[in-house]
Amino acid sequence: MMAVSPQNRIARICVLIESDLSRPWRIDQLADACAMAQHHFQRRFAAATGETVAGYVKSRRLEKAARLLSRSNMRVLDIALECGFQTHAALTRAFSAHFGLSPAAFRDKGLPEHLQGMPPRPFLRPLASRGLSVDFDLIDLPPQWLHWRKATGMVDGRYFPDLKSVGKAFWALRQELGSRKAHLATGFINGPRAFLDDTAVAYFGALLSDRTDLDWAHGADLLEPGSYAVFPHYGPLTTLHLTWHKCVRAGVEQHGLTFAKTWMFETYLIDTLIAKPEKLSALIHLPVQKGTIGQTPPVPLP
Known part of the structure; x- marks a missing residue:
């Protein structure tokens, strides 16, 4: 029986946290559930998600609170309890510090666009991280055609609920591609709305320089040329969603x-x-606007 990788154990902890955001999770409890020493668990968790354990739990609670404030008529106290805050005042303090406005003002006016995260998850805001280095490379890409099939639904924070079927589909695609120069890929017009989203859509298939008639494909879309921040993912593909979280946050x-x-x-x-954890296994491509790149020089990928 194959041992569970450290990355997959961290992914399971994220699922555990998400299962009950009202629970007062303690680091020692989560470390025990991950079968790691506390210091080792905290280091692994930050490397995988881009956040401390406490920071991750807090941000997920506040994102849920923001969704409930914007989409329900629940009382602020009830939302506080649902999201793991013991009092109305505790939620107000944390919410105001995180979003820059009180729950009442947020419910009345919404979150200003300049404070929002990537759509369609505007309440999962970018995080200023001083202690963690997130490497990327900045490249300009030519136009490419994504020849795709659709997969719908997100389970436990990741796309492709049925990995076995998707794996068979990719195998069939490789057979039809033969010697054609192509990259196996998955594209997203929008990200998921939440950790669990049964409407989230992934377009998986192959990237080619020209549109090609493939019996395998159900459609094809042109990816316009532009600048991309390219982030590396190491280790199993089953934890790729954690690297996405780290890049975006x-x-x-x-x-x-x-x-x-x-x-x-x-x-x-x-x-x-x-x-293996040290194996470069995938690349995440996030489109960026030119003229907005910070002063930190890009770090070449290995």
Whole structure:
């Protein structure tokens, strides 16, 4: 029986946290559930998600609170209890510090656009991280055609609820591609609305320089040329969603990036879901606007 990788154990802890955001999670409890010493668990968690354990739990609670404030008529006290805050005042203090306005003002006016995160998750805001380095490379890409099939639904924070079926589909695509020069990839017009989102859509298939008639594909879309921040993912593909979280939460603010509203995508460098933690296995491509890159020089990928 294959041992569970450290990254997958961290992914399971994120699912555990999400299962009950009202619970007063303690680091020692989560470390025990992850079968790691506390200091080792905290270091692994920050490396995987871009946040401390406490920071991750707090940000997820506040994102949920913001959704409930904007989409329900629940009392602020009831929202506080639902999201793990013991009192109305405790939620107000944390919410005001995080979003820059009180829950009442947020419910009345909404969150200013300049404080929002990437759509469609405007309440998962970028995070200024001083202690964590999130490497990326800045590149200009030519136009590419994504030949795709659709997969719908997000489970436990990741796309592709049915990994076995998707794996078979990718295998069939490789057979039809033959010797054609292509990258296996998944594209996203929008990200998920929440950690669990049964409406989230992923377009998986192959990137080619020209539109090609593939029996395998159900459609094709042109990815316009532009600038992309490319973030590396190491280890198993089953934890790729954690690297996405790290890029969007910690990588954006750290490097002064502003996203362009177009396709995001990931490309795969291995033919299996399993990889050693040090193995470069995928690349995340986030479209950015020119002229908004911070002063930190890009770090070349290995």
